[in-house]
Amino acid sequence: MTQTPPLQLHVPEPTGRPGHATDFSYLRLAPAGQVRKPPVTVSAADTSDLAHTLIRVLDDDGKAVGPWAPDISVELLRKGLQAMIKTRIFDARMVIAQRQRKMSFYMQSLGEEAIGVAQVFALQKGDMCFPSYRQQNLLIAQDIPLTDLMCQLFSNNCDRLKGRQMPVMYSARDYGFFSISGNLATQFVQAVGWAMASAIKGDTKIASAWIGDGATAAADFQTALTFAHVYQAPVILNVINNQWAISSFQGIAGGESNTFAARGIGSGIASLRVDGNDFLAAYAASQWAVERARNNLGPTLIEWVSYRAGPHSTSDDPSKYRPADDWMHFPLGDPIARLKQHLITLGAWSVEEHQETQKEYEALVIAAQKQSEGYGTLATGKTSPVETMFEDVYEVTPWHLRAQLEKLEALV
Ligand SMILES: Cc1ncc(C[n+]2csc(CCOP(=O)(O)OP(=O)(O)O)c2C)c(N)n1
Ligand SMILES: [Mg+2]
Known part of the structure:
Protein backbone atom coordinates (compact mmCIF):
# COMPACT_ATOMS: atom_id res chain seq x y z
CA MET A 1 0.00 0.00 0.00
CA THR A 2 1.30 3.44 -0.89
CA GLN A 3 1.57 5.93 1.93
CA THR A 4 -0.54 9.09 1.48
CA PRO A 5 -0.23 12.16 3.68
CA PRO A 6 -2.96 12.96 6.24
CA LEU A 7 -5.76 14.98 4.70
CA GLN A 8 -5.95 18.64 5.55
CA LEU A 9 -8.18 21.60 4.78
CA HIS A 10 -7.07 24.85 3.25
CA VAL A 11 -8.09 27.93 5.22
CA PRO A 12 -7.53 31.16 3.27
CA GLU A 13 -5.66 33.87 5.18
CA PRO A 14 -5.54 37.58 4.29
CA THR A 15 -2.18 38.89 3.09
CA GLY A 16 -2.20 41.65 5.71
CA ARG A 17 -2.95 41.83 9.42
CA PRO A 18 -2.63 44.59 12.06
CA GLY A 19 1.00 45.68 12.10
CA HIS A 20 1.75 43.83 8.88
CA ALA A 21 1.03 45.64 5.57
CA THR A 22 -1.27 43.97 3.03
CA ASP A 23 0.25 42.59 -0.14
CA PHE A 24 -2.36 43.69 -2.67
CA SER A 25 -0.78 41.72 -5.51
CA TYR A 26 -3.62 39.21 -5.00
CA LEU A 27 -5.95 41.66 -6.82
CA ARG A 28 -6.13 40.73 -10.45
CA LEU A 29 -5.52 44.21 -11.84
CA ALA A 30 -5.19 45.32 -15.46
CA PRO A 31 -3.99 48.68 -16.77
CA ALA A 32 -6.69 51.23 -17.70
CA GLY A 33 -8.00 50.97 -21.24
CA GLN A 34 -6.66 47.48 -21.98
CA VAL A 35 -9.78 45.34 -21.77
CA ARG A 36 -11.94 44.79 -24.86
CA LYS A 37 -15.60 45.84 -25.00
CA PRO A 38 -17.82 43.25 -26.72
CA PRO A 39 -21.24 44.04 -28.20
CA VAL A 40 -24.15 43.68 -25.78
CA THR A 41 -25.30 40.61 -27.76
CA VAL A 42 -22.21 38.63 -26.67
CA SER A 43 -22.84 35.12 -25.29
CA ALA A 44 -22.18 34.48 -21.60
CA ALA A 45 -19.29 32.11 -22.36
CA ASP A 46 -17.63 34.79 -24.49
CA THR A 47 -17.37 37.14 -21.51
CA SER A 48 -15.16 34.69 -19.62
CA ASP A 49 -11.99 36.75 -20.10
CA LEU A 50 -13.83 39.87 -18.84
CA ALA A 51 -14.72 38.07 -15.63
CA HIS A 52 -11.07 37.36 -14.84
CA THR A 53 -9.52 40.72 -15.61
CA LEU A 54 -10.42 44.28 -14.55
CA ILE A 55 -12.26 46.82 -16.70
CA ARG A 56 -10.82 50.29 -16.06
CA VAL A 57 -11.20 53.62 -17.84
CA LEU A 58 -9.40 56.25 -15.74
CA ASP A 59 -5.62 56.03 -15.97
CA ASP A 60 -3.14 57.28 -13.38
CA ASP A 61 -3.22 60.78 -14.91
CA GLY A 62 -7.01 61.00 -14.71
CA LYS A 63 -7.54 60.53 -18.44
CA ALA A 64 -10.36 58.36 -19.82
CA VAL A 65 -8.85 55.70 -22.07
CA GLY A 66 -9.82 52.58 -24.01
CA PRO A 67 -12.97 51.06 -25.47
CA TRP A 68 -14.98 51.31 -22.26
CA ALA A 69 -14.57 55.13 -22.02
CA PRO A 70 -18.23 56.18 -21.97
CA ASP A 71 -19.90 58.91 -23.95
CA ILE A 72 -20.86 60.96 -20.90
CA SER A 73 -21.51 64.69 -20.56
CA VAL A 74 -19.43 66.89 -18.31
CA GLU A 75 -22.71 67.83 -16.64
CA LEU A 76 -23.36 64.23 -15.60
CA LEU A 77 -19.77 63.78 -14.44
CA ARG A 78 -20.11 66.86 -12.24
CA LYS A 79 -23.44 65.59 -10.89
CA GLY A 80 -21.74 62.28 -10.13
CA LEU A 81 -18.92 63.90 -8.21
CA GLN A 82 -21.35 66.09 -6.29
CA ALA A 83 -23.48 63.08 -5.28
CA MET A 84 -20.38 61.21 -4.12
CA ILE A 85 -19.18 64.16 -2.04
CA LYS A 86 -22.64 64.59 -0.53
CA THR A 87 -22.79 60.89 0.39
CA ARG A 88 -19.40 61.03 2.09
CA ILE A 89 -20.29 64.11 4.12
CA PHE A 90 -23.67 62.66 5.07
CA ASP A 91 -21.99 59.44 6.25
CA ALA A 92 -19.37 61.28 8.31
CA ARG A 93 -22.01 63.33 10.13
CA MET A 94 -24.19 60.29 10.78
CA VAL A 95 -21.27 58.37 12.31
CA ILE A 96 -20.83 61.27 14.76
CA ALA A 97 -24.57 61.34 15.48
CA GLN A 98 -24.43 57.63 16.30
CA ARG A 99 -21.54 58.26 18.70
CA GLN A 100 -23.73 60.91 20.33
CA ARG A 101 -26.36 58.17 20.82
CA LYS A 102 -28.89 59.88 18.57
CA MET A 103 -29.32 56.57 16.73
CA SER A 104 -28.48 53.02 17.69
CA PHE A 105 -26.43 52.04 14.67
CA TYR A 106 -24.97 53.33 11.41
CA MET A 107 -23.22 51.95 8.31
CA GLN A 108 -21.09 54.20 6.14
CA SER A 109 -20.10 53.63 2.51
CA LEU A 110 -16.69 55.32 2.65
CA GLY A 111 -14.62 54.38 -0.42
CA GLU A 112 -17.54 52.81 -2.33
CA GLU A 113 -19.43 55.94 -3.35
CA ALA A 114 -18.88 55.68 -7.12
CA ILE A 115 -20.67 52.44 -7.94
CA GLY A 116 -24.26 53.17 -6.93
CA VAL A 117 -24.14 56.78 -8.17
CA ALA A 118 -22.93 55.67 -11.61
CA GLN A 119 -25.47 52.89 -11.89
CA VAL A 120 -28.45 54.97 -10.80
CA PHE A 121 -27.59 57.40 -13.61
CA ALA A 122 -27.66 54.50 -16.10
CA LEU A 123 -31.06 53.24 -14.86
CA GLN A 124 -34.45 54.78 -15.59
CA LYS A 125 -37.36 55.90 -13.45
CA GLY A 126 -39.50 52.83 -12.68
CA ASP A 127 -36.57 50.40 -12.53
CA MET A 128 -36.14 48.83 -9.10
CA CYS A 129 -32.97 48.52 -7.02
CA PHE A 130 -32.73 45.86 -4.31
CA PRO A 131 -29.98 47.37 -2.21
CA SER A 132 -28.05 46.14 0.78
CA TYR A 133 -27.26 48.47 3.68
CA ARG A 134 -24.38 50.30 1.98
CA GLN A 135 -26.16 51.89 -1.01
CA GLN A 136 -27.38 55.19 0.45
CA ASN A 137 -25.74 56.76 -2.60
CA LEU A 138 -28.58 55.40 -4.78
CA LEU A 139 -30.94 57.70 -2.89
CA ILE A 140 -28.61 60.66 -2.41
CA ALA A 141 -27.78 60.69 -6.15
CA GLN A 142 -31.51 61.10 -6.80
CA ASP A 143 -31.65 64.06 -4.39
CA ILE A 144 -33.88 62.43 -1.80
CA PRO A 145 -34.48 64.95 1.03
CA LEU A 146 -31.78 64.19 3.60
CA THR A 147 -34.38 64.67 6.35
CA ASP A 148 -36.19 61.55 5.03
CA LEU A 149 -33.05 59.49 5.64
CA MET A 150 -32.25 61.10 8.98
CA CYS A 151 -35.74 60.67 10.41
CA GLN A 152 -35.45 56.95 9.64
CA LEU A 153 -32.03 56.84 11.32
CA PHE A 154 -33.31 58.66 14.41
CA SER A 155 -36.45 56.43 14.52
CA ASN A 156 -38.47 59.58 15.29
CA ASN A 157 -42.04 60.73 14.73
CA CYS A 158 -41.40 61.52 11.07
CA ASP A 159 -39.76 58.20 10.21
CA ARG A 160 -41.75 56.96 7.22
CA LEU A 161 -41.13 53.40 8.42
CA LYS A 162 -42.37 54.20 11.96
CA GLY A 163 -39.29 52.77 13.67
CA ARG A 164 -40.00 49.28 12.42
CA GLN A 165 -36.75 48.82 10.52
CA MET A 166 -33.21 49.05 11.88
CA PRO A 167 -31.50 52.40 11.20
CA VAL A 168 -30.13 52.45 7.61
CA MET A 169 -32.70 49.90 6.39
CA TYR A 170 -34.50 52.48 4.24
CA SER A 171 -37.42 51.89 1.89
CA ALA A 172 -38.35 54.39 -0.84
CA ARG A 173 -40.59 53.10 -3.63
CA ASP A 174 -40.66 56.50 -5.42
CA TYR A 175 -36.89 56.32 -5.74
CA GLY A 176 -36.82 52.74 -7.05
CA PHE A 177 -35.34 51.60 -3.74
CA PHE A 178 -36.86 48.37 -2.41
CA SER A 179 -37.15 47.89 1.37
CA ILE A 180 -33.79 46.65 2.61
CA SER A 181 -33.74 43.13 3.92
CA GLY A 182 -31.18 42.54 6.67
CA ASN A 183 -30.73 38.91 5.65
CA LEU A 184 -27.72 38.79 3.35
CA ALA A 185 -28.19 37.80 -0.31
CA THR A 186 -32.00 37.90 -0.20
CA GLN A 187 -31.59 40.99 -2.42
CA PHE A 188 -30.54 38.70 -5.27
CA VAL A 189 -33.53 36.33 -5.16
CA GLN A 190 -35.92 39.24 -4.63
CA ALA A 191 -34.51 41.20 -7.57
CA VAL A 192 -34.55 38.20 -9.90
CA GLY A 193 -38.16 37.46 -8.91
CA TRP A 194 -39.15 41.11 -9.46
CA ALA A 195 -37.40 41.14 -12.85
CA MET A 196 -39.17 37.91 -13.86
CA ALA A 197 -42.50 39.44 -12.85
CA SER A 198 -41.74 42.52 -14.94
CA ALA A 199 -41.10 40.29 -17.96
CA ILE A 200 -44.18 38.15 -17.29
CA LYS A 201 -46.26 41.36 -17.31
CA GLY A 202 -44.62 42.47 -20.55
CA ASP A 203 -43.36 45.62 -18.81
CA THR A 204 -40.14 47.50 -19.71
CA LYS A 205 -38.74 47.90 -16.18
CA ILE A 206 -35.60 46.14 -15.07
CA ALA A 207 -34.16 45.25 -11.66
CA SER A 208 -30.76 45.86 -10.10
CA ALA A 209 -29.57 43.73 -7.18
CA TRP A 210 -26.82 44.58 -4.69
CA ILE A 211 -24.82 42.33 -2.40
CA GLY A 212 -21.27 42.13 -1.02
CA ASP A 213 -18.43 39.64 -1.43
CA GLY A 214 -19.28 37.96 1.88
CA ALA A 215 -22.94 37.54 0.95
CA THR A 216 -22.06 35.50 -2.15
CA ALA A 217 -21.36 32.62 0.24
CA ALA A 218 -25.08 32.47 1.08
CA ALA A 219 -27.19 29.91 -0.79
CA ASP A 220 -29.57 32.61 -2.13
CA PHE A 221 -26.75 33.87 -4.36
CA GLN A 222 -26.61 30.59 -6.29
CA THR A 223 -30.39 30.20 -6.41
CA ALA A 224 -30.74 33.68 -7.89
CA LEU A 225 -28.10 32.94 -10.53
CA THR A 226 -29.91 29.78 -11.59
CA PHE A 227 -33.28 31.51 -12.02
CA ALA A 228 -31.74 34.57 -13.71
CA HIS A 229 -29.90 32.33 -16.17
CA VAL A 230 -32.73 29.88 -16.89
CA TYR A 231 -35.36 32.55 -17.55
CA GLN A 232 -32.97 35.23 -18.86
CA ALA A 233 -34.38 37.66 -16.31
CA PRO A 234 -33.90 41.40 -16.98
CA VAL A 235 -31.64 42.04 -13.99
CA ILE A 236 -28.21 43.40 -13.10
CA LEU A 237 -26.52 41.34 -10.41
CA ASN A 238 -24.05 43.61 -8.60
CA VAL A 239 -21.48 42.08 -6.26
CA ILE A 240 -19.46 44.71 -4.44
CA ASN A 241 -16.17 43.11 -3.54
CA ASN A 242 -14.91 45.57 -0.95
CA GLN A 243 -12.37 42.97 0.26
CA TRP A 244 -14.05 42.36 3.61
CA ALA A 245 -17.26 40.91 5.08
CA ILE A 246 -17.09 41.85 8.78
CA SER A 247 -13.83 40.44 10.13
CA SER A 248 -13.46 37.82 7.41
CA PHE A 249 -11.77 38.76 4.14
CA GLN A 250 -12.98 38.06 0.62
CA GLY A 251 -10.88 34.87 0.30
CA ILE A 252 -13.10 33.14 2.83
CA ALA A 253 -16.14 33.82 0.64
CA GLY A 254 -14.44 32.28 -2.39
CA GLY A 255 -12.35 35.11 -3.87
CA GLU A 256 -8.89 33.66 -3.24
CA SER A 257 -8.31 31.47 -6.27
CA ASN A 258 -11.17 32.64 -8.45
CA THR A 259 -13.03 35.89 -9.04
CA PHE A 260 -16.61 36.53 -7.97
CA ALA A 261 -17.44 37.48 -11.56
CA ALA A 262 -16.34 33.99 -12.63
CA ARG A 263 -19.19 32.55 -10.56
CA GLY A 264 -21.53 34.21 -13.06
CA ILE A 265 -19.80 32.58 -16.02
CA GLY A 266 -20.13 29.18 -14.33
CA SER A 267 -23.87 29.81 -14.09
CA GLY A 268 -24.25 30.80 -17.75
CA ILE A 269 -24.48 34.55 -17.10
CA ALA A 270 -22.52 37.26 -18.94
CA SER A 271 -20.14 38.69 -16.35
CA LEU A 272 -17.76 41.61 -15.94
CA ARG A 273 -15.15 42.46 -13.33
CA VAL A 274 -14.87 46.22 -13.01
CA ASP A 275 -12.84 48.82 -11.11
CA GLY A 276 -15.47 50.06 -8.65
CA ASN A 277 -13.44 53.13 -7.74
CA ASP A 278 -13.50 54.38 -11.33
CA PHE A 279 -16.71 56.35 -11.89
CA LEU A 280 -16.37 56.19 -15.68
CA ALA A 281 -15.88 52.43 -15.76
CA ALA A 282 -18.81 52.06 -13.35
CA TYR A 283 -21.05 54.13 -15.62
CA ALA A 284 -19.94 52.31 -18.81
CA ALA A 285 -20.36 48.81 -17.35
CA SER A 286 -23.73 49.74 -15.85
CA GLN A 287 -24.94 51.14 -19.18
CA TRP A 288 -23.81 47.93 -20.92
CA ALA A 289 -25.71 45.76 -18.44
CA VAL A 290 -28.79 48.02 -18.56
CA GLU A 291 -28.88 47.82 -22.35
CA ARG A 292 -28.69 44.02 -22.22
CA ALA A 293 -31.48 43.71 -19.65
CA ARG A 294 -33.69 46.27 -21.40
CA ASN A 295 -33.38 44.48 -24.75
CA ASN A 296 -34.20 40.96 -23.57
CA LEU A 297 -30.55 39.91 -23.73
CA GLY A 298 -30.67 38.60 -20.17
CA PRO A 299 -28.90 39.16 -16.87
CA THR A 300 -25.39 40.51 -16.29
CA LEU A 301 -23.31 39.88 -13.19
CA ILE A 302 -20.81 42.60 -12.30
CA GLU A 303 -18.12 42.20 -9.67
CA TRP A 304 -17.07 45.66 -8.52
CA VAL A 305 -13.60 45.74 -7.02
CA SER A 306 -13.44 48.32 -4.26
CA TYR A 307 -12.41 48.68 -0.64
CA ARG A 308 -14.49 49.11 2.52
CA ALA A 309 -12.51 52.02 3.94
CA GLY A 310 -14.45 52.36 7.20
CA PRO A 311 -15.55 49.87 9.83
CA HIS A 312 -18.23 47.37 8.78
CA SER A 313 -20.68 49.28 10.99
CA THR A 314 -20.50 51.44 14.10
CA SER A 315 -20.35 48.14 16.05
CA ASP A 316 -17.07 47.08 14.42
CA ASP A 317 -13.39 47.83 15.07
CA PRO A 318 -11.35 46.90 11.97
CA SER A 319 -8.01 47.65 13.67
CA LYS A 320 -8.46 44.23 15.32
CA TYR A 321 -8.17 42.34 12.03
CA ARG A 322 -6.48 44.48 9.33
CA PRO A 323 -3.78 47.16 9.09
CA ALA A 324 -5.19 50.52 10.18
CA ASP A 325 -3.84 52.31 7.09
CA ASP A 326 -4.88 49.61 4.59
CA TRP A 327 -7.11 51.86 2.48
CA MET A 328 -4.25 54.32 1.95
CA HIS A 329 -2.37 51.56 0.14
CA PHE A 330 -5.29 50.13 -1.84
CA PRO A 331 -4.08 50.22 -5.46
CA LEU A 332 -7.38 51.50 -6.90
CA GLY A 333 -7.33 54.64 -4.76
CA ASP A 334 -10.20 56.86 -3.69
CA PRO A 335 -13.15 57.14 -6.12
CA ILE A 336 -13.80 60.80 -5.27
CA ALA A 337 -10.16 61.83 -5.72
CA ARG A 338 -10.05 60.02 -9.07
CA LEU A 339 -13.17 61.63 -10.54
CA LYS A 340 -12.07 65.00 -9.17
CA GLN A 341 -8.73 64.62 -10.94
CA HIS A 342 -10.49 63.65 -14.20
CA LEU A 343 -12.80 66.67 -14.10
CA ILE A 344 -9.89 69.00 -13.33
CA THR A 345 -8.04 67.51 -16.33
CA LEU A 346 -11.09 68.33 -18.46
CA GLY A 347 -11.08 71.88 -17.11
CA ALA A 348 -14.56 71.29 -15.66
CA TRP A 349 -13.73 71.39 -11.94
CA SER A 350 -11.18 73.00 -9.64
CA VAL A 351 -9.71 72.59 -6.19
CA GLU A 352 -11.60 75.72 -5.12
CA GLU A 353 -14.91 74.44 -6.45
CA HIS A 354 -14.29 71.15 -4.66
CA GLN A 355 -13.78 72.96 -1.36
CA GLU A 356 -16.82 75.18 -1.95
CA THR A 357 -18.96 72.11 -2.71
CA GLN A 358 -17.78 70.38 0.46
CA LYS A 359 -18.64 73.49 2.50
CA GLU A 360 -22.05 73.80 0.86
CA TYR A 361 -22.92 70.16 1.60
CA GLU A 362 -21.62 70.37 5.17
CA ALA A 363 -24.06 73.24 5.71
CA LEU A 364 -26.87 71.36 3.95
CA VAL A 365 -26.36 68.22 6.04
CA ILE A 366 -26.12 70.21 9.28
CA ALA A 367 -29.35 72.08 8.48
CA ALA A 368 -31.17 68.82 7.63
CA GLN A 369 -29.87 67.26 10.83
CA LYS A 370 -31.08 70.17 12.94
CA GLN A 371 -34.52 69.91 11.39
CA SER A 372 -34.68 66.12 11.79
CA GLU A 373 -33.49 66.25 15.40
CA GLY A 374 -36.40 68.62 16.06
CA TYR A 375 -38.71 65.67 15.35
CA GLY A 376 -36.80 63.56 17.87
CA THR A 377 -33.84 61.23 18.15
CA LEU A 378 -33.26 57.94 19.89
CA ALA A 379 -31.89 59.99 22.83
CA THR A 380 -35.00 62.19 23.17
CA GLY A 381 -37.37 59.24 22.85
CA LYS A 382 -39.83 60.98 20.50
CA THR A 383 -40.57 57.81 18.59
CA SER A 384 -43.65 56.71 16.66
CA PRO A 385 -46.44 55.61 19.03
C1 LIG B 1 -27.93 35.51 6.22
C2 LIG B 1 -27.08 36.42 7.07
N1 LIG B 1 -25.95 35.95 7.64
C3 LIG B 1 -25.18 36.77 8.40
C4 LIG B 1 -25.55 38.07 8.62
C5 LIG B 1 -24.67 38.98 9.51
N2 LIG B 1 -23.92 39.92 8.66
C6 LIG B 1 -24.40 41.15 8.41
S1 LIG B 1 -23.41 42.00 7.38
C7 LIG B 1 -22.29 40.73 7.27
C8 LIG B 1 -21.07 40.85 6.39
C9 LIG B 1 -21.42 40.98 4.95
O1 LIG B 1 -20.29 41.25 4.16
P1 LIG B 1 -20.39 41.59 2.64
O2 LIG B 1 -21.44 40.76 1.99
O3 LIG B 1 -19.03 41.52 2.07
O4 LIG B 1 -20.95 43.10 2.60
P2 LIG B 1 -20.25 44.44 3.13
O5 LIG B 1 -20.69 44.60 4.56
O6 LIG B 1 -18.80 44.30 2.96
O7 LIG B 1 -20.80 45.55 2.32
C10 LIG B 1 -22.70 39.66 8.06
C11 LIG B 1 -21.97 38.40 8.20
C12 LIG B 1 -26.76 38.51 8.03
N3 LIG B 1 -27.19 39.78 8.16
N4 LIG B 1 -27.50 37.68 7.24
MG1 LIG C 1 -17.72 43.05 1.70
Missing part, protein backbone atom coordinates in the same frame (compact mmCIF):
# COMPACT_ATOMS: atom_id res chain seq x y z
CA VAL A 386 -45.90 51.98 19.95
CA GLU A 387 -49.35 50.93 18.68
CA THR A 388 -48.22 51.78 15.11
CA MET A 389 -46.37 48.46 15.11
CA PHE A 390 -49.72 46.82 14.37
CA GLU A 391 -50.37 48.96 11.30
CA ASP A 392 -49.68 48.40 7.58
CA VAL A 393 -49.26 44.63 7.63
CA TYR A 394 -52.83 43.30 7.46
CA GLU A 395 -55.76 44.95 5.72
CA VAL A 396 -57.93 43.72 8.60
CA THR A 397 -56.08 43.22 11.89
CA PRO A 398 -56.44 39.55 12.92
CA TRP A 399 -58.05 38.75 16.30
CA HIS A 400 -54.85 37.76 18.08
CA LEU A 401 -53.12 41.02 17.15
CA ARG A 402 -56.24 43.00 18.16
CA ALA A 403 -56.01 41.28 21.54
CA GLN A 404 -52.35 42.23 21.87
CA LEU A 405 -53.13 45.82 20.87
CA GLU A 406 -55.84 46.01 23.55
CA LYS A 407 -53.43 44.67 26.16
CA LEU A 408 -50.90 47.29 25.09
CA GLU A 409 -53.45 50.11 25.26
CA ALA A 410 -54.30 49.07 28.80
CA LEU A 411 -50.60 49.47 29.68
CA VAL A 412 -49.89 52.89 28.10
